[in-house]
Amino acid sequence: MSCGQNQAMTTSPADKPVGLRERKKARTRAAIQDHALRLFTEQGYAATTVEQIAEAAEVSQSTFFRYFPTKEDTVLYDRLDPVLIEHFLNQPADVGPVAAIRAAVHEVFRGLDEEQAELEAARQRLVLSVPDLRAKLFEQFTEGMRMLHDAILRRLGRERDDFAVRMWTGALTGVVLAAYVTSIEEGGDFLEYIDRGLTQFEQGLPL
Amino acid sequence: MSCGQNQAMTTSPADKPVGLRERKKARTRAAIQDHALRLFTEQGYAATTVEQIAEAAEVSQSTFFRYFPTKEDTVLYDRLDPVLIEHFLNQPADVGPVAAIRAAVHEVFRGLDEEQAELEAARQRLVLSVPDLRAKLFEQFTEGMRMLHDAILRRLGRERDDFAVRMWTGALTGVVLAAYVTSIEEGGDFLEYIDRGLTQFEQGLPL
DNA sequence: AGAAAAAACGACAGCTACTATCAAAAGATA
DNA sequence: TATCTTTTGATAGTAGCTGTCGTTTTTTCT
Structure with missing residues (x-):
């Protein structure tokens, strides 16, 4: 369902600190990005607000901006x-x-x-x-x-x-x-x- | 004083409709741009608000945005x-x-x-x-x-x-x-x- | 397992770029 | 001077983005 995020290789190769926290973070990031792209293509970029994306991804706006510094970055990261x-x-x-x-x-x-x-x-x-x-x-x-x-x-x-x-x-x-x-x-x-x-x-x- | 704006050549070459209105527009545009650049170099781009520029150029914010669609355009026009x-x-x-x-x-x-x-x-x-x-x-x-x-x-x-x-x-x-x-x-x-x-x-x- | 530490989250308030509307002022025209 | 058009300013509103703070969740230490 969620698109494959290749985030794991950002940490050093030896240890695998894929705790629950890391997994949830990856899921949240992917959810925000997926819903953002879907909404953008459905109703246009400008017509889609960050509030809508946050709501669709079931996070607060604060959380949205913690994951993506700008709205643009959901597309351009x-x-x-x-x-x-x-x-x-x-x-x-x-x-x-x-x-x-x-x-x-x-x-x-x-x-x-x-x-x-x-x-x-x-x-x-x-x-x-x-x-x-x-x-x-x-x-x-x-x-x-x-x-x-x-x-x-x-x-x-x-x-x-x-x-x-x-x-x-x-x-x-x-x-x-x-x-x-x-x-x-x-x-x-x-x-x-x-x-x-x-x-x-x-x-x-x-x- | 004001930097040379080459706006005149935008109209057709034959007529010269350089009425008072056109001259004032050119002056206003130059004033906004000059004060914007001055303020940017003095106190930084992000730290300078459109309100400050408008105030320095002695126009309203509405007028500012009529001349420059975005703040960026004062530099990049x-x-x-x-x-x-x-x-x-x-x-x-x-x-x-x-x-x-x-x-x-x-x-x-x-x-x-x-x-x-x-x-x-x-x-x-x-x-x-x-x-x-x-x-x-x-x-x-x-x-x-x-x-x-x-x-x-x-x-x-x-x-x-x-x-x-x-x-x-x-x-x-x-x-x-x-x-x-x-x-x-x-x-x-x-x-x-x-x-x-x-x-x-x-x-x-x-x- | 339980407590302490760290990280993530949500709610709220605030700033600023930008838009829309509309009435008043200034310039052009006759 | 009178009328018509263009430009302007005041005001209100939207949305992106930042900062703070108390709460919840996860990890770590004992």
Whole structure:
């Protein structure tokens, strides 16, 4: 019923402090997020109040804001970015950076089951259609750019503030963002657009 | 005293309906924006209320929101993007797209006097330091990406939905954004970073 | 098991960005 | 001057978000 939350890996790998408290917290978080997304798609983002979400999830407003600092975060709380970076860093050292990114993206998105993929698609559509959410999403992208920048630096053994790497990372982020927007506007598989975009990038972005 | 508002060119070029009403509107808009920016830099963005800005500009809150739909827009109301596009389109047809962009950026930013440049710099610093403003700025960048996409299509005579152009534009926007962020973080001339970024882009983004 | 400590919760009050409405004031027009 | 339109201000209201505090629930210690 509830969508799978991958929260367990936030703690250290050795101990498993999955006490009753942790389980209830995870359930509450998932309930809030699920009901929020359902209400948003049913009656629109702006027309849905935090009070309604809290009521549907059977928590108080105080509790809502303890779990999600803003209403927007019920949609944009990003679980995927750190996972992507992790997969990227785990790629073998001899593959090029673009190939490593391609592999990481594939590994993460192919790992979603159909229900998760469906939910993710709905979420993406919602995000791009609501201005406030769009704005925050774009900021997330640039935060991702920064993380990617650090990862690339480490991978290539470059020193900090390498301007060429900065521009390279910026361009690649722009490509991914453009592919993302295109996939929403044109419809179709997100992964395919990313793939084509990365190929263009590898070929030097011919016009 | 008041910073130069280039509002006049929004009307059709033939008539000049610069009546008393129009002049007062321009003055009010400038007053709100100036006092807002001053208060933001003096006491911080979040700590400054709309009420304070309205009081400083000697207008009611109603009037404030008639001029600026949101508090953020006092900082982010962008007058430069359409000007940039216009200059880009006015470049001679035989220069390449990157060179045309470079020329347009130079023309626009070199056209600012020292006071305007100083104000613009303060504005840029403020924008990147406040999360809410950052988010909206990034959205503006992608709107700029869309406008640039259309302009490039027209310039190259391509048909709509050319994937290669989309990726090219996305990458270029990413480069400009990265150069922008770098110029804020590292300090130094904004134009110089843009120039170097565009050069990197022209050279195929070597690592 | 029982007590103490810690964490989570709900209720309430308050601030502020933002919207809607409507009457008064100011500018344009004749 | 008189009329018509645009702009403005006052007021009331909604909703996101914060802070506080007493209560309940869960964990930990003995």
